[in-house]
Amino acid sequence: MKYLVINGSPHKGNTWKLVEYAVSYVKELDKYAEFSPHREKVDVVYNDMGWADGLILCSTTFNMRETALLKNLIDHFCYLMHRPHFFTKKALFITSVGGVGAKGAVKSITGSLAAIGFNRCYSYRVGTASWNVYKPNEKVKKQLRKVSEKFCEDVKGKKMHYPKSNLLIPYNLFRGMGRYYAPGTEYEAADGVYWTEKKRVARAYDKGIPLHLYQRVIGGIFCFIGKTAGKYMVVTYKK
Ligand SMILES: Cc1cc2nc3c(=O)[nH]c(=O)nc-3n(C[C@H](O)[C@H](O)[C@H](O)COP(=O)(O)O)c2cc1C
Structure with a gap:
């Protein structure tokens, strides 16, 4: 299957570390997984979202929401809320937070993806109590593996779920x-x-x-x- 990974954070920090685990779990389960290289322009992102069966999206939680960087990308896609696409696509959203507020980021992003048509959006959030030196423990890796596998099984299974x-x-x-x-x-x-x-x-x-x-x-x-x-x-x- 095809997967697109979008880093919605301004750097590759704690949240990115978690994404690397999620990608490795997906690669283990889906031996034929193809990953698009990182691209920059919005229309290219749009095309890649059309190309991918599964989207892995991440953002640090900044002030109890997604980053302004990711919000900006989503704002560029606001026309898709009028004309939804991506009905057959599944997503996995990952965020890390120092302590509190990740729920707000998850709600915001999963809501936006559902509004532009995504059929199912999985999410994983974790508190790091860290700035850039976070090391996920075994419990976190186990939880992230579980949700990554659920996401991957769903992408591979191609089952379409009833919308909310x-x-x-x-x-x-x-x-x-x-x-x-x-x-x-x-x-x-x-x-x-x-x-x-x-x-x-x-x-x-x-x-x-x-x-x-x-x-x-x-x-x-x-x-x-x-x-x-x-x-x-x-x-x-x-x-
Ligand atoms: C601008 C900014 C806003 C932040 N807002 C929050 C917050 O609302 N709640 C919180 O617990 N941690 C907050 N943090 C801490 C980060 O969410 C946390 O350190 C995260 O794991 C960093 O991930 P990253 O390395 O992927 O950027 C904030 C950090 C920054 C720089």
Whole structure:
């Protein structure tokens, strides 16, 4: 399988040490794993995310969140929240923290990845009480091995999981509203092209992902709300 590793920290410190372990665990389990070399430009990262089956992403916890560096990359991808991609992809997010606040970073990153379509996001967080001289102990390595193996098995197994129902709310509001931005409308935009594609108009989530019946109903309701609200509230774009 193919994996992309993104270092969201400004250096290769404590968090990177953990990533090196995670990568070695994945390599042990997936003998044919291919890793993309580090690239710098956003569009190249986007292409690599499309190329990879599994994404290993890390960031130090700075002030109870991900680094500004990683937030900046995610902000560059904010258009993907309007037009999610990556539905078949799985991710593993790793963060280290001096003591407290890693939960905030995990919540922020796993939420952002789910919003741009990622099917499942695993995470591992650890307190280091250290600045750059951290040595993971056996317990940490065991825990990290367990989560790395779960992630790798999931990537290799290619099983698509049902999405969380809360993701269907923005997805289907956009699906309902997208028609008002289609080519030929006053404020035509890329969103309008995406949401009027045949494969998207009739389904409450991407066609490659399974949905429960009740999720189809939720999707239908929010699509209707988006369609109705979109008649009265047009988002204007500078022409
Ligand atoms: C700017 C900055 C902000 C930090 N914020 C926190 C924090 O909110 N909570 C905490 O417990 N440790 C905090 N730390 C400590 C780091 O999270 C911790 O040392 C981490 O393991 C360093 O990982 P790295 O070597 O990969 O950068 C902060 C460190 C820096 C430099």
